[in-house]
Amino acid sequence: MDRQLSAEIEVSGLRKSFDKLLAVSDLSFAAGAGQIFGLVGPDGAGKSTTIRMLAGILPPDAGEIRVAGCDVVADPESVKSVISYMPQRFGLYEDLTVDENIRFYADLFGVARRRREQRSEELLEACAMNEFRRRLAGKLSGGMKQKLGLVCALIHTPRVLLLDEPTTGVDPVSRREFWAMLYALLDEDVTILVSTSYLDEAERCHRLALLHQGRLLICDRPDNLRARMTRTVLSIVSPHAGEIRKVLVAVEGISDAIVVGDSVHVFVDDASLRQSKIQPLLDRAMVPYAAIEQVPPTIEDFFVDVLARGGYRGWQTSSDQ
């Protein structure tokens, strides 16, 4: 069912410190061939450090890394011809045009001219940028720069693509196009590892590793993560959301109540609290509300749930089966 036949990226016991700061600690995970694997966590979680170690440009203090069959720790140079790495600030030349940037990267990777022309045509078409080929890279919008970065990173058809927060600051429309390009690459059997600090974006990956303060909280498919959420989320729509929160926040069985726009999201241990406690309490307090309904938990809800229960302890990488 899962496309987890062979691991294209395998990391075990990875550790990296910068002076006194432990950036990555005892990190292990595996990403299957032909998958989009998400490295998800806030700033400072160790995402960039991990990606740089995977790309063979930062030696780890301890641990093993295999990417596309290469032993990255023993021979960091070996991996460079089979991967493409797009750092957070991809090195586009702002005073070169879109086409010139692509040609520069194609030359760097030794891509033959005919191959380059065909491939850049396809890639620019896929991201709706064909008509901007003569525009200076410096004159592109943020979303377009990211897409051009991806085109340059893909000009040599890598086996593994490493993307460090490629969509930060990019609007939802450009972000969707960017993701559509990533999905299209899977048909070429490229394995993609992408980092993000946005949990809504995590839902688009086949598998995720949630990182916090350099450690792995959990690694699984997004739907499995949501299914592991022990609490139920009830949404109460009301113009008096703030008052509802006050009424409910300290009630036994309710672990959290957060105001989200015109509603309150109430995290309950047991959905039956709706009838037995919540409705009577709101009626007694005479706070009007339009509806109470169960909503599906998000990855963010899950993340918060795990952190609130004491972080990574007790959580491990799950097997894929």
Place this chain on the structure above:
Amino acid sequence: MADQQRSVSVSNLVKRFGSFVAVDHITFEARAGEVFGFLGPNGSGKSTTIRILCGLLRPTSGEAYVAGLSVAAQPELIRRRIGYMSQKFSLYNDLTVVENVRFFAGMYNVAGDELRRRLAWVLEMAGLAGREHSLTATLSGGWKQRLALGCAILHRPPIVFLDEPTSGVDPLARRRFWELIQQLRSDGVTVFVTTHYMDEAEYCNRLALIHRGRLIALGTPAQLKQSALSGDLLLVEAIPLGTALEVIRRLPTVRDAAVFGNALHVVVSDVESGGERLLGELTARGLAGVRIQRIQPGLEDAFVALTGQKRENKEVIDPKSL
């Protein structure tokens, strides 16, 4: 305080840069005491509008009142009545926590007893008691963010502008931040938020969506979600997914289809006939594990639907708008 002094009111606002129309006759109001989200793609005119509202840029024509003051006539007064916090945390990293607070206090003329009270409040609100003399550079993202918020509202402004306030902080810190925002709101403060992130937009009471300089949608998150899609949204699972996508895209009842992780998001004109048809076609093609369920569109679906219809070459200036 009168509602007018806590609201943002924009009518027929226009800003041109040479022949380029960055903001094109937009009209809206962020009401007193609401969390108002201002959304739009890169280059939509969003930042230009914010800069006008903060009194940093003069409009070409039209009116905008912030806290009861005209942005064209009294821009420097406006800056004292608003708080502004950007994603880049406008804090000095090489100053300590207290030094940062004092710096902003100086800028906003907060002194004496009021400064003592506000300093104590910021430390408590941000959870920084005991860290008064830590260098700001050593604080985690969540702390920095709450400190930046505290510094931005030291002078108790009735309106606060937040520019992508929670990008990059961990989810717990983020929830805590939004709780603070809700507290501000219950104290009567109006909060004006810009963001690219739809889960952040969900926290707003109402949203305005701006695209190519024009206002294209205004309403509560629920209203935008309901109105944006001209059809029903289905979550489709099938193996292999790529083949399913090809089959689905050819069906006449399908408006849009996109890969979303391990499944597809498919917009059909009518769920009754559309869903049946999809199931029939996918099963007939021998695809395995076919599951179809109707799901509620998210804000992102709404955003993409609303801006996508009017998109094409979004960076090319529309001659008609000149």
